[in-house]
Amino acid sequence: MSAREIAGRTALYAVLAAVTVLVCFPLIWAFFTSMKPKEEIFLWPPTLWPETWTLENYRALLEGRDAYFQAGAASGTAVPPSAFFLDWFVNSLIVTTGTTVISTAVSTLAAYSLTRFRFPGQRAVPYLALVGYMVPSIIFVFPMFLVMVEFRLTDTLLSLILGYVCITLPFCMWLMWAFFRGVPIEIEEAALVDGASRLRVFWEIVLPTAWPGIVAAAIFTLIVSWNDYLFGRVFMNSMENLPLTVGVMHFFDGTHVDWGLMMASSVLMTVPMALLFMLLQRHLVAGFGAGAVKG
Amino acid sequence: MDVRLERLSKSFGANPVLKSLDLTFPERRFVTLLGPSGCGKTTLLRLIAGLERASEGAIWFGDRRVDHLAPGERNIAMVFQSYALYPTMDVAANIGYGLRVRGIPRAERGEKVGAVARVLEIAHLLARKPRALSGGQRQRVALGRAMVRKPDIFLMDEPLSNLDAKLRATMRGELKRFHLDLETTSIYVTHDQLEAMTMSDLIAVMDQGVVQQYGTPEEVYDRPANLFVAGFIGSPPMNFAEVEVASDAGAPVLRLAGRTIPVPPQFDLAAAPRRLTLGIRPQDVRIAAPGDAGAIPGTVWMTELIGSERLIEVEIAPRLRITAEVKSEVRAALNAPAAVAFETTKLHLFDPATGLALRRRA
C-alpha cells in the first residue's frame, strides 16, 4: 500500500468516525443522562461522563404501579405518569406484535393470490397500494377514529392494531407483490406436478422461499407500529391503555421536567428497536432497497 | 401409455397459441416438440402437464381423459428448464417430495430415494442444498425427482439449455438412456435440432401453433414437408432458389441462373406450377470446375473452415448464393471463378404459393 493510499484511508476513517459520533451523540447523551442522579443532571457546566452512576431512573420506570401503592402512597393522590411505564411498554409490545402478524399475513396471502391467479382489475392493486402508502396518517386518523367509535373500539388496544394495519398494509402489499413477482413460478409448478395441492404448495414451497420478503414487511410494520404517536394520541384516553410513545409525552405534564426519567424512557424505548436492527440489519437494507425503489 | 391430443386449442386472450392440434405420442417412444421460440411447443407441454387449461379439445392418456385433472393427478413427471429444485430442501427431500405428498412412509421413501441417487451417481450429495450443486448435478437431481415416482409420462422442457456445450453433449446420451430405463412415454421440448435429431424416435416440428411435420428424424430431414421444415432443420441451412419449369426437347427441365438442371427422377412435374422453389442441402452440393457441364458457374464469395469440412459460398447470380459443404482439403480463393453442381437425387422442390413440398413418386 502506498503512502498516499494510507493517507486516503486514514482521512476516510476520520470523516466517517466524526460523522458517526455526531449522529450517535444524541443517543449516547441520553444514555449518560439516564444514568446520572438528579443533582448531577442539572449541574452547569454539565459533566460529560457521569460522576455517580445510578439506576434510580430505571427503577422508577420499571417497578410499576403496584410497587408505587405498596410504597405507602395514599390512595386518592394522583399517580405519577412514570408508574404507568410498565403498562405502556406491555401495551406497545402487544400492539406491535398484533399489527405485524395481521399485516404480514394479510399482505402475503393477497400478494400471492394477485401474482398467481387472474382477477378483474388486479393490475390496479399495486398502483392503489402505492398511493395508499403515500397518504399520510393525519388524513386517516380522524375518520378512522369515527369508524372505531362505530365499532365501539375506542380506547382499546385492538383499535390501535387495526389503525396500524391500515397504515402499514399498502406498503406491505406492495413489497410482497414485488417480491412474489420475482419468485420463479416453475418451482411451484414442479410441486404441483409432484402431486401437491395448491394449499400444500403454498405452505411447504412458497412460504419458506418467501421468508426474506416477509421479514422485510414485518420489519417495516414493527417500526411503524412501535414508533407511531398520532393514532395512540387520538384513539386512546385511559392512562393505563396508552402506548409508550403517547405515555412518555405525559412526563411533560407537570411544571417540573424530570430529564433523567425522560432519558431513561428514551433508552428503554430504543432498546427493542436496536436489538431488532442488529439482528436484521441485512434484511432491512435489502427490503427497503427492493421496496422503496421499486422492484 | 400413449398420449393423444384431439383438436387441442389454446389461446391467451385473443392471441391463439395452439390451433386445433391432433397428435398421438406412441407408448414408450421419445417424442420431441421442435420449433423456434414462440411456436407453442412449451404451451403444448404445459397443457399435457396440466399447468395450463386448454381452450378447446381433449387430452387422453391411454383411455383416460385427463384435461380436467390437476397436474398432481396425472401421474406425470416433469423436468423444467431451470430445474425448479425446491431451494429450501436438501437433495434427498427434493427427490422424495413427490413421494411424501403421496403419503409414502419415511423409511420406504428413504430407500427409493437412495436407490435413485445411486443410479444417478448423486448419493454423496443427498444432504446438500440445491444452491451448492453444479449445473450437471442439479440436472441429475431434477431427473431423480422424475425417476423416483415411476411416472406414466415424462415431460422435459429444454432441460439442457442451461448447461455448457460439453456437458450438454454427455447429458444427451444420459437422457436417452434414462428414457429407455424408465420405460415411459417421453415428451421433450427443444429449439435445438441437434438434440431433436440425436435423441428422438419421432419429431413434431412446430411453427405458429401448428405441427408442420410429424415423423422420424430421417423423414423430417430427408423429406421435409414444407419450406419451413426444410429451412429449420439442417445445419448449415438448406439453400433455396427460385427455378422455372421449362421444356427441353419435349422433356421438362428446371432453369436456374440461365442454366438447365435435369428434373430429379423422384418428381413428376406434369401437374406442377411453372415456378418452383428448389432446395438443396449444402452437403449435397459439389464444387466443380467452372467449365463442367451441368454445373452452374459463379464466383467464390466466402469460405469458412469448420473443422474437417469447409463451407464455400458461391455467388451464381446477383444476390443468389449457394453454400457447399465440402472436405477441408478443397481450396477456393476468394473472388475466383467456381461452379456448383447438385446431387440430383437429393433435390427438394416446393410450391412457392403454398410452401408445400411437391409430391414424390412412390
Next chain:
Amino acid sequence: MRLRLSDRQVGILFMLPLLVTAAAFIVWPVAEAIRLAFYRYNPLRPDDLIWVGLDNFERILDDPLFWDSFRQALVWTGWSILFQTVLGVGLALLLHTALPGIAIFRGLLLFPYIVPTVVIALNWRWIFNSEIGIVNHALLRLGVISDNIAWLSTPDMAMASAILLNVWKYTPFVIICVLARLQTIPTELYDAAKVDGAGAVRRFLDITLPMLKEVLVVVIVFRTIWTFNKFEEIYLLTRGGPGTSTFNLAVYAFEEGMANLRLGVAAATGVIMIALLLAGTIVYVRVSGFGREEKPA
C-alpha cells in the same frame, strides 16, 4: 377425505382478508374523510351532523394560519430534502468503499431511521435545552456563541431544530436507497472508464451520477411528499410553536380536529392534502415510469 381447493377458490380465499380489511379500515375511512369535509361535525355532539357544502374549504382558504402553515411546510420540506439528499449521497459514497470495518459504520449511520420519533424529540428537547442543554454548552465552550441560544422558543431556531431532527432521522433512508443502487452498478463500467483514461472525478460525474439519477429522482419525490405531510416530527418537538411558527398542514389539521374539535375543517384540510399528494404521485409516475415495463400478469 382431503380438502382439495381449486386454484380459483384458493385465489379468492387468499384475497378475502385483504378485501375485508381494506374495505373496513381503508376505503371506509377515506370515504368518511371526504364526506366529512362537507359537514360541520363536533365529536362531542355526534348527533349534529350539518351539511355545509364548501364552507369548510372557504373557511380554510380564508384562514391566514392555513397559508402560514403552507408556507412553513414548504420551507421545512425544501431545506430538509436539500440536506438529506446531499448528505445522503455523500455518506452513501463513503460507505460504498470496500474498507475493513465499513459494515460497522454502515450499521451505525443507518440506525437513526428506526429510532422512534418520540425518542428523538425527547432527546432533541434535552440537548437543545436553552439553559442546561449540552449543545449550548459546547458552543459556548468553543466560543462560537457568547450567549445561550433559545433553540426551541424563537421561530427561526425552532424551525431549524425541526429541520435538523428530520435530516438526522431520514438521511439514512436516502443512504439506504443510494447504497442499494450503487451496489448494482457493474464494476466493469469503472474498469472501462479507467481504460479510457478517466480519472476519479470524471468517473463519478460520468458514471456514478448518471446511474444514480433515476433513484435520486424517485427518492426526492417520495421524501418530498412524506416530509410535506409529516406530523410527529414537528408536533412532538415544538407543538407547532412558538406560537404557530412551525405549523405545517398536518399540524394545522390536527389542531383543527383535536384542539378545536372541528372535524369537518380537519377533513377538508385532509382533502386538500390528498389533492396535493395526487399531484405529487402523478409527478412520480411520470418520472419513474412505474409499471411501464411491467409484464402482463
